[in-house]
Amino acid sequence: MNYRHVFHAGGFADVIKHIVVARILVHLHEKPAAFRVIDTHAGAGLYDLTSEEARRGGEWLTGIARIMQARFSEPVRALLKPYLDIVRAFNPQGPALVAYPGSPLIARALLRPQDRLAACEVEPSARRALIDALRKDRQARVVDLDGWTALPAFVPPNERRGLVLIDPPFEKKDEFERLAKGFAKAFAKWPTGIYMLWYPAKSRQATDQLARQVAQTALSTEPAGKCLRLEFSAAPQTADARLASSGLLIVNAPWTLQAELKTILPELEKPLGQGGAARFRLERARP
Ligand SMILES: C[S@@+](CC[C@H](N)C(=O)[O-])C[C@H]1O[C@@H](n2cnc3c(N)ncnc32)[C@H](O)[C@@H]1O
Numbered sequence: 001m002n003y004r005h006v007f008h009a010g011g012f013a014d015v016i017k018h019i020v021v022a023r024i025l026v027h028l029h030e031k032p033a034a035f036r037v038i039d040t041h042a043g044a045g046l047y048d049l050t051s052e053e054a055r056r057g058g059e060w061l062t063g064i065a066r067i068m069q070a071r072f073s074e075p076v077r078a079l080l081k082p083y084l085d086i087v088r089a090f091n092p093q094g095p096a097l098v099a100y101p102g103s104p105l106i107a108r109a110l111l112r113p114q115d116r117l118a119a120c121e122v123e124p125s126a127r128r129a130l131i132d133a134l135r136k137d138r139q140a141r142v143v144d145l146d147g148w149t150a151l152p153a154f155v156p157p158n159e160r161r162g163l164v165l166i167d168p169p170f171e172k173k174d175e176f177e178r179l180a181k182g183f184a185k186a187f188a189k190w191p192t193g194i195y196m197l198w199y200p201a202k203s204r205q206a207t208d209q210l211a212r213q214v215a216q217t218a219l220s221t222e223p224a225g226k227c228l229r230l231e232f233s234a235a236p237q238t239a240d241a242r243l244a245s246s247g248l249l250i251v252n253a254p255w256t257l258q259a260e261l262k263t264i265l266p267e268l269e270k271p272l273g274q275g276g277a278a279r280f281r282l283e284r285a286r287p
Contacts, residue, residue, distance in 0.1 A: 003169035005126070009047035010100035011059025012234040012272045013246035015067055017167070017198055018106050019264065020230070020248055020257070022083035024163050024194055025110035027254035034114035036157035037107040038164045040147030040182075042119035044126040045133035046090065047100045054100075062234070062274055065097055070271040079264050082110065103165055105133060108140050115139065118154060120147040151182045156190035164190075167198040176206050180213040187251070191221045194252045201231050201245035211249060216287035218251045225252045229285040230261060235274040244274075249285060258282065 008014065028035045049060050064087060072080065086109045090099045101109070104119040111117060117140040121127040127144060134140040143150060147168065155164065164186060168175050179197055187195065197214065201207050211229050218225035233245035250257065261282055269278045 003123075003171050004053065005043040005102065005169075006047050006051060006053040007057030008059050008243075009054060009057075009102065010049065010064035010097070011057075011243075012063045012232065012278070013198075013243060014100070014102075015063045015272065016230070016232045016246065016268070017196075017248060018103060019080065019083050020196065020250065020261070021103055021106055021163070021165065022086070022110060023079065023257055023260055024196070024250075024254060025107065026082050027256055028161065028163070029110075029112065031161070032114075033161055034112075034116070034159045036115065036159045036162040037111070037117045038150070038154050038157065038162065039104050039107060039117065039119040039167070040151050040165065041167045041169065042104045042121045042130060042142070043102040043167075044121070044129035045102050045105050046129070047102060048098070049100055050098050060097065060100060063272065064100055066271040067268070068095070068097065070267075072267050076264055076267045079260055086110075103167065104130060104140070104142075107163075107165075108134065108137065111139050113139070116157075116159070117141065118143055118150075118157075120145050120150045122146055148178060148182050152185040152189060155186045155193060160192070163194045163196060165196045165198075170200050176210050180210055180217070183214055183251075184217045187217055187221055187225070191223055191225060192252065194254070195250070197249040197251075199247045199249070200243050201233070201247045202237060202243070207231070207247055211247075211285040212287055214249050214251065215285040219287055227251045227285040228253045228258055229281070229283055230265075231281045232265070232268075232272070232278060233280070234272050234278045235276070
Protein backbone atom coordinates (compact mmCIF):
# COMPACT_ATOMS: atom_id res chain seq x y z
CA MET A 1 0.00 0.00 0.00
CA ASN A 2 1.58 3.30 -1.10
CA TYR A 3 -1.14 5.75 -0.23
CA ARG A 4 -0.24 8.38 2.35
CA HIS A 5 -2.88 10.94 3.13
CA VAL A 6 -0.37 13.53 4.35
CA PHE A 7 0.22 14.52 0.69
CA HIS A 8 -3.47 15.47 0.39
CA ALA A 9 -4.24 16.65 3.92
CA GLY A 10 -6.19 19.88 4.01
CA GLY A 11 -6.64 19.96 0.23
CA PHE A 12 -9.97 21.01 -1.32
CA ALA A 13 -11.34 17.45 -1.17
CA ASP A 14 -10.60 17.18 2.57
CA VAL A 15 -12.14 20.59 3.20
CA ILE A 16 -15.42 19.65 1.51
CA LYS A 17 -15.54 16.19 3.15
CA HIS A 18 -14.80 17.53 6.62
CA ILE A 19 -17.28 20.40 6.37
CA VAL A 20 -19.97 17.81 5.59
CA VAL A 21 -18.84 15.52 8.45
CA ALA A 22 -19.01 18.45 10.86
CA ARG A 23 -22.49 19.55 9.68
CA ILE A 24 -23.82 15.99 10.05
CA LEU A 25 -22.44 15.64 13.59
CA VAL A 26 -23.76 19.05 14.60
CA HIS A 27 -27.16 17.87 13.40
CA LEU A 28 -26.84 14.70 15.50
CA HIS A 29 -26.33 16.94 18.57
CA GLU A 30 -29.94 18.02 18.27
CA LYS A 31 -31.11 14.94 20.16
CA PRO A 32 -29.58 13.95 23.49
CA ALA A 33 -29.44 10.24 22.57
CA ALA A 34 -25.89 8.98 21.98
CA PHE A 35 -24.47 8.41 18.49
CA ARG A 36 -21.50 6.57 17.07
CA VAL A 37 -19.13 7.52 14.27
CA ILE A 38 -17.57 4.64 12.33
CA ASP A 39 -14.62 5.77 10.21
CA THR A 40 -13.66 2.75 8.07
CA HIS A 41 -10.52 4.29 6.48
CA ALA A 42 -9.43 6.76 9.11
CA GLY A 43 -5.88 7.82 8.22
CA ALA A 44 -3.23 9.08 10.65
CA GLY A 45 -5.43 11.61 12.44
CA LEU A 46 -3.20 14.66 12.62
CA TYR A 47 -1.10 15.90 9.71
CA ASP A 48 2.01 18.04 10.10
CA LEU A 49 1.70 20.69 7.40
CA THR A 50 5.34 21.66 7.87
CA SER A 51 6.51 18.13 6.99
CA GLU A 52 8.41 17.41 3.81
CA GLU A 53 5.46 15.37 2.44
CA ALA A 54 2.80 18.00 3.14
CA ARG A 55 5.01 20.67 1.63
CA ARG A 56 5.68 18.54 -1.41
CA GLY A 57 1.98 17.74 -1.86
CA GLY A 58 1.14 21.38 -1.12
CA GLU A 59 -2.60 20.71 -1.47
CA TRP A 60 -3.43 22.45 1.81
CA LEU A 61 -2.16 25.72 0.38
CA THR A 62 -5.04 25.81 -2.12
CA GLY A 63 -7.42 24.19 0.38
CA ILE A 64 -7.66 24.92 4.07
CA ALA A 65 -5.12 27.80 3.94
CA ARG A 66 -7.40 29.68 1.53
CA ILE A 67 -10.52 28.90 3.57
CA MET A 68 -8.90 30.30 6.71
CA GLN A 69 -8.24 33.55 4.89
CA ALA A 70 -11.53 33.83 3.02
CA ARG A 71 -14.26 36.27 4.02
CA PHE A 72 -17.64 34.60 4.29
CA SER A 73 -21.15 35.95 4.75
CA GLU A 74 -22.55 35.75 8.26
CA PRO A 75 -24.73 32.64 7.61
CA VAL A 76 -21.81 30.75 6.01
CA ARG A 77 -19.46 31.78 8.81
CA ALA A 78 -21.94 30.34 11.33
CA LEU A 79 -22.29 27.06 9.38
CA LEU A 80 -18.52 26.62 9.00
CA LYS A 81 -17.72 27.59 12.59
CA PRO A 82 -17.77 24.09 14.14
CA TYR A 83 -15.30 22.83 11.49
CA LEU A 84 -13.07 25.90 11.48
CA ASP A 85 -12.96 26.05 15.29
CA ILE A 86 -11.53 22.51 15.27
CA VAL A 87 -8.87 23.43 12.71
CA ARG A 88 -8.01 26.52 14.80
CA ALA A 89 -7.78 24.43 17.98
CA PHE A 90 -5.01 22.37 16.35
CA ASN A 91 -3.21 25.58 15.39
CA PRO A 92 -3.28 27.54 18.63
CA GLN A 93 -0.29 29.68 17.65
CA GLY A 94 -2.22 30.85 14.49
CA PRO A 95 -2.74 32.44 12.06
CA ALA A 96 -0.21 30.38 10.02
CA LEU A 97 -1.32 26.75 9.83
CA VAL A 98 1.05 24.02 10.97
CA ALA A 99 -1.33 21.08 11.46
CA TYR A 100 -4.49 19.71 9.92
CA PRO A 101 -6.90 17.31 11.67
CA GLY A 102 -8.19 14.36 9.67
CA SER A 103 -11.67 12.86 9.88
CA PRO A 104 -11.21 10.90 13.16
CA LEU A 105 -10.00 14.01 15.01
CA ILE A 106 -12.75 16.16 13.55
CA ALA A 107 -15.31 13.54 14.58
CA ARG A 108 -13.70 13.20 18.02
CA ALA A 109 -13.91 16.94 18.60
CA LEU A 110 -17.66 16.79 17.92
CA LEU A 111 -18.47 13.90 20.27
CA ARG A 112 -20.42 14.68 23.41
CA PRO A 113 -19.65 12.61 26.53
CA GLN A 114 -22.26 10.00 25.55
CA ASP A 115 -20.98 9.54 21.96
CA ARG A 116 -18.35 7.13 20.57
CA LEU A 117 -15.94 6.81 17.66
CA ALA A 118 -14.52 3.66 16.08
CA ALA A 119 -11.72 4.28 13.58
CA CYS A 120 -10.11 1.60 11.37
CA GLU A 121 -6.68 2.04 9.86
CA VAL A 122 -4.55 -0.79 8.52
CA GLU A 123 -1.33 0.95 7.49
CA PRO A 124 0.95 0.48 10.54
CA SER A 125 2.58 3.93 10.74
CA ALA A 126 -0.72 5.74 10.15
CA ARG A 127 -2.38 3.53 12.78
CA ARG A 128 0.39 4.24 15.31
CA ALA A 129 0.02 7.97 14.69
CA LEU A 130 -3.75 7.73 15.13
CA ILE A 131 -3.38 5.75 18.37
CA ASP A 132 -1.01 8.49 19.60
CA ALA A 133 -3.42 11.23 18.60
CA LEU A 134 -6.29 9.53 20.47
CA ARG A 135 -4.21 8.20 23.38
CA LYS A 136 -6.13 7.42 26.57
CA ASP A 137 -9.33 8.57 24.96
CA ARG A 138 -12.14 6.51 26.42
CA GLN A 139 -14.64 7.55 23.76
CA ALA A 140 -12.52 6.73 20.73
CA ARG A 141 -11.26 3.33 19.65
CA VAL A 142 -8.63 2.75 16.98
CA VAL A 143 -9.19 -0.64 15.42
CA ASP A 144 -6.59 -2.71 13.60
CA LEU A 145 -9.14 -4.16 11.21
CA ASP A 146 -9.64 -3.94 7.48
CA GLY A 147 -12.22 -1.22 6.92
CA TRP A 148 -14.10 -3.39 4.40
CA THR A 149 -14.46 -6.12 7.05
CA ALA A 150 -15.40 -3.63 9.75
CA LEU A 151 -18.05 -1.98 7.59
CA PRO A 152 -20.72 -4.67 7.80
CA ALA A 153 -19.41 -6.03 11.12
CA PHE A 154 -19.69 -2.76 13.07
CA VAL A 155 -23.29 -1.97 12.13
CA PRO A 156 -25.73 -1.40 13.59
CA PRO A 157 -23.93 0.20 16.52
CA ASN A 158 -25.50 -0.14 19.98
CA GLU A 159 -26.52 3.52 19.87
CA ARG A 160 -28.60 2.98 16.66
CA ARG A 161 -27.74 6.54 15.62
CA GLY A 162 -24.71 7.81 13.85
CA LEU A 163 -22.49 8.22 10.84
CA VAL A 164 -20.46 5.74 8.81
CA LEU A 165 -17.68 7.42 6.82
CA ILE A 166 -16.22 5.29 4.00
CA ASP A 167 -13.16 7.00 2.58
CA PRO A 168 -10.85 4.46 0.91
CA PRO A 169 -7.63 5.48 -0.83
CA PHE A 170 -8.75 4.39 -4.35
CA GLU A 171 -5.42 2.77 -5.05
CA LYS A 172 -6.98 -0.36 -6.48
CA LYS A 173 -8.92 -0.58 -9.71
CA ASP A 174 -11.96 -2.23 -8.15
CA GLU A 175 -12.46 0.33 -5.38
CA PHE A 176 -15.66 1.80 -6.92
CA GLU A 177 -17.19 -1.67 -7.01
CA ARG A 178 -16.00 -2.44 -3.47
CA LEU A 179 -17.51 0.81 -2.25
CA ALA A 180 -20.93 0.03 -3.76
CA LYS A 181 -20.88 -3.54 -2.44
CA GLY A 182 -19.51 -2.60 1.00
CA PHE A 183 -22.20 0.03 1.37
CA ALA A 184 -24.92 -2.42 0.30
CA LYS A 185 -23.85 -4.99 2.91
CA ALA A 186 -23.78 -2.44 5.71
CA PHE A 187 -27.01 -0.74 4.64
CA ALA A 188 -28.85 -4.07 4.61
CA LYS A 189 -27.96 -4.44 8.30
CA TRP A 190 -28.49 -0.81 9.28
CA PRO A 191 -30.79 1.09 6.92
CA THR A 192 -31.36 4.00 9.29
CA GLY A 193 -27.70 5.02 9.70
CA ILE A 194 -26.20 8.01 7.94
CA TYR A 195 -23.57 6.98 5.39
CA MET A 196 -21.02 9.15 3.67
CA LEU A 197 -19.03 7.70 0.76
CA TRP A 198 -16.11 9.62 -0.73
CA TYR A 199 -14.89 9.14 -4.31
CA PRO A 200 -12.51 10.75 -6.79
CA ALA A 201 -14.47 12.22 -9.70
CA LYS A 202 -12.25 11.47 -12.68
CA SER A 203 -14.42 9.24 -14.85
CA ARG A 204 -18.02 10.33 -15.38
CA GLN A 205 -18.98 6.75 -16.23
CA ALA A 206 -17.54 5.32 -12.99
CA THR A 207 -19.02 8.03 -10.76
CA ASP A 208 -22.47 7.93 -12.39
CA GLN A 209 -22.57 4.17 -12.03
CA LEU A 210 -21.55 4.35 -8.36
CA ALA A 211 -24.20 7.00 -7.64
CA ARG A 212 -26.90 4.93 -9.41
CA GLN A 213 -25.95 1.75 -7.53
CA VAL A 214 -25.87 3.43 -4.13
CA ALA A 215 -29.18 5.23 -4.78
CA GLN A 216 -30.71 1.94 -5.93
CA THR A 217 -29.56 0.12 -2.77
CA ALA A 218 -30.81 2.95 -0.57
CA LEU A 219 -34.22 2.99 -2.28
CA SER A 220 -34.78 -0.74 -2.42
CA THR A 221 -34.13 -1.49 1.26
CA GLU A 222 -36.83 -0.98 3.85
CA PRO A 223 -37.07 1.73 5.15
CA ALA A 224 -35.99 3.35 1.87
CA GLY A 225 -33.24 5.94 2.13
CA LYS A 226 -32.46 8.95 -0.03
CA CYS A 227 -29.05 9.62 -1.47
CA LEU A 228 -27.58 13.10 -1.87
CA ARG A 229 -24.75 13.55 -4.37
CA LEU A 230 -22.25 16.36 -4.11
CA GLU A 231 -19.40 16.87 -6.56
CA PHE A 232 -16.88 19.65 -6.25
CA SER A 233 -14.41 20.55 -8.99
CA ALA A 234 -11.56 22.80 -7.98
CA ALA A 235 -10.23 22.88 -11.55
CA PRO A 236 -10.91 21.24 -14.91
CA GLN A 237 -9.47 17.69 -14.95
CA THR A 238 -6.16 17.52 -16.82
CA ALA A 239 -4.13 14.49 -17.80
CA ASP A 240 -1.76 14.73 -14.80
CA ALA A 241 -2.35 12.66 -11.69
CA ARG A 242 -3.57 15.54 -9.52
CA LEU A 243 -7.18 15.20 -8.42
CA ALA A 244 -9.33 18.09 -9.67
CA SER A 245 -12.80 16.90 -8.58
CA SER A 246 -14.14 14.79 -5.77
CA GLY A 247 -17.54 13.53 -4.79
CA LEU A 248 -19.61 12.51 -1.81
CA LEU A 249 -22.68 10.33 -1.65
CA ILE A 250 -24.62 10.90 1.53
CA VAL A 251 -27.36 8.44 2.35
CA ASN A 252 -29.99 9.36 4.95
CA ALA A 253 -28.55 12.87 5.12
CA PRO A 254 -30.01 15.00 7.90
CA TRP A 255 -32.96 16.91 6.46
CA THR A 256 -31.16 20.22 6.98
CA LEU A 257 -27.99 19.27 5.09
CA GLN A 258 -28.99 19.99 1.50
CA ALA A 259 -30.13 23.53 2.30
CA GLU A 260 -27.00 24.15 4.38
CA LEU A 261 -24.77 22.99 1.53
CA LYS A 262 -26.70 25.20 -0.91
CA THR A 263 -25.76 28.12 1.32
CA ILE A 264 -22.15 27.11 1.92
CA LEU A 265 -20.92 25.77 -1.44
CA PRO A 266 -21.29 28.92 -3.61
CA GLU A 267 -19.00 30.75 -1.17
CA LEU A 268 -16.34 28.04 -1.48
CA GLU A 269 -16.13 28.31 -5.27
CA LYS A 270 -13.88 31.34 -5.28
CA PRO A 271 -11.41 30.44 -2.52
CA LEU A 272 -11.07 26.80 -3.58
CA GLY A 273 -10.85 27.46 -7.32
CA GLN A 274 -7.55 26.75 -9.00
CA GLY A 275 -7.05 28.85 -12.13
CA GLY A 276 -10.66 30.09 -12.12
CA ALA A 277 -13.62 29.55 -9.86
CA ALA A 278 -14.43 26.05 -8.67
CA ARG A 279 -17.83 24.49 -9.47
CA PHE A 280 -20.15 22.22 -7.60
CA ARG A 281 -23.10 19.93 -8.30
CA LEU A 282 -25.56 19.08 -5.59
CA GLU A 283 -28.49 16.83 -6.43
CA ARG A 284 -30.44 13.82 -5.39
CA ALA A 285 -28.88 10.65 -6.82
CA ARG A 286 -31.36 8.38 -8.56
CA PRO A 287 -31.15 4.71 -9.54
C1 LIG B 1 -8.18 8.77 2.10
S1 LIG B 1 -7.29 8.20 3.49
C2 LIG B 1 -8.32 8.57 4.84
C3 LIG B 1 -8.50 10.02 5.16
C4 LIG B 1 -9.37 10.29 6.35
N1 LIG B 1 -10.64 9.58 6.27
C5 LIG B 1 -9.63 11.76 6.51
O1 LIG B 1 -10.64 12.25 5.96
O2 LIG B 1 -8.86 12.43 7.20
C6 LIG B 1 -7.47 6.46 3.39
C7 LIG B 1 -6.78 5.70 4.51
O3 LIG B 1 -7.23 4.34 4.47
C8 LIG B 1 -6.16 3.51 4.85
N2 LIG B 1 -6.51 2.17 4.34
C9 LIG B 1 -6.25 1.62 3.13
N3 LIG B 1 -6.84 0.42 3.00
C10 LIG B 1 -7.51 0.21 4.17
C11 LIG B 1 -8.35 -0.84 4.65
N4 LIG B 1 -8.60 -1.90 3.89
N5 LIG B 1 -8.89 -0.72 5.88
C12 LIG B 1 -8.65 0.37 6.64
N6 LIG B 1 -7.85 1.39 6.26
C13 LIG B 1 -7.30 1.32 5.03
C14 LIG B 1 -4.94 4.14 4.24
O4 LIG B 1 -3.77 3.74 4.91
C15 LIG B 1 -5.26 5.63 4.43
O5 LIG B 1 -4.71 6.11 5.62
